[in-house]
Amino acid sequence: MTKFKGTGVALVTPFHEDHSLDFEGLKKLIDHTVTGGVDYLVVMGTTGESPVLSAEEKKQILAKCVDYNQQRVPIMVGVGGNSTQAVLDQLDQTDFNGVDGILSVSPYYNKPTQAGIVAHYTQIADAAPVPVMLYNIPGRTMSNIEAKTTLQLASHPNIIGVKEASGNWEQCLTIAAHKPDDFLLVSGDDLMTIALNAIGGSGIISxxxxxxxxxxxxxxxGTSKEQQQAAFDLIQLNSLMYLEGNPVGVKNLLKHLGICGDQVRLPMLQASEELDRKIKAALLL
Structure with missing residues (x-):
């Protein structure tokens, strides 16, 4: 699935000051990222605050993203959860016109066995009308998708890759060493992108x-020198993005850049004055 190589942007969901959906801000953000050179859009992942969006809001956001994108780049949509049946129901209720793939987070909180994770993803992949990418982020789910589990799922014809955000380098190496050639190993950590690409990775969802x-x-x-410089440029800002939770930091950054507001929905709070000052001081031209 070469359409999901390179940079996927984990889009934020802009809100007005009353926390209603800001579609004008969303359009501006999509235009900014697409014209800026991203390879695909990832809609309503964790960075998009999917846990605090209603089912109707999710439908509206996806429809607007498809409309604003105008088929310029592929679109991947977050469809996941810790109830397999609820995910299957969501698949049935989603309009996949203009959507090229699904990013599905590993079941969180209930901590299934590895066999349970395989069964969960197998049912989702069997039912999904578009290809599925696994999403492993144990820091949020409290449950790791082990390398052998990822490699087992890689044999499913409708599972195309994994977004690896475990921070476990040995696990990433094992996946890279034994995965099928066309299986995508995607970084879930912005600053790990170069290292993961060096061992056969396919880019970043950023x-x-x-x-x-x-x-x-x-x-x-870019060239090797351009890649290194881009990573070096991001070191200070990257460390600030998660101090008060995601997407608090990046929304504050987007406010300073004049792209959209920095409102988030509870239980997240807007960036503190201290974080706001730090991000403003670290802005890149």
């Missing part, structure tokens, strides 16, 4: 690409 798509174009497609 938070900071909301703000700096051009730098991520260089990070994934």
């Amino acid at each position: 938070v900071l690409a909301n703000a700096y798509p051009g730098r991520f174009k260089k990070l994934c497609h």
Whole structure:
């Protein structure tokens, strides 16, 4: 699935001050990232605050993203959860016109066995009308998709890759060493992109690409020197993005860049004055 190589941007969901959906801000963000050079859009992942969006809002956001994108780049949509049946129901209720893939987070909180994870994803992949990418982020789910489990799922014809955000380098190496040639190993950590690509990775699904798509174009497609410089440029900002939770940091950054507001929905809070000052001081031109 070459359409999902390079930079995927994990789009934020802009809100007005009353926390209603800001579609004008969403259009501006999509235009900013697409013209800036991202390779695909990832809609309503964790960075998009999917846990605090209603089912109707999710339908509206996806429809607007498809409309605003105008088929310029592929679209991947987040469809996941810790109830397999609920995910299957969501698949049935989603309009996949203009959608090219699904990013599905590993079941969180209930901590299934590895066999349970395989069964969960197998049912989703069997039912999904578009290809599925696994999403492994144990820091949020409290359950790791082990390398052998990822490799087992890689044999499913409708599972195309994994977004690896475990921070476990040995696990990433094992997947890279034994995966099928066409199975995508995608970084879930912006600053790990170069290292993962060096062992056979396929790019990044990025938070900071909301703000700096051009730098991520260089990070994934530039010369070796351009890749290194892009990564070095992002060191200070990357550390600030998660101090008060995601997407608090990147939304504050987008506010300073004049792209959209920094409102988030509870239980997240807008960036503190201290974080706001730090991000403003670290802005990249």
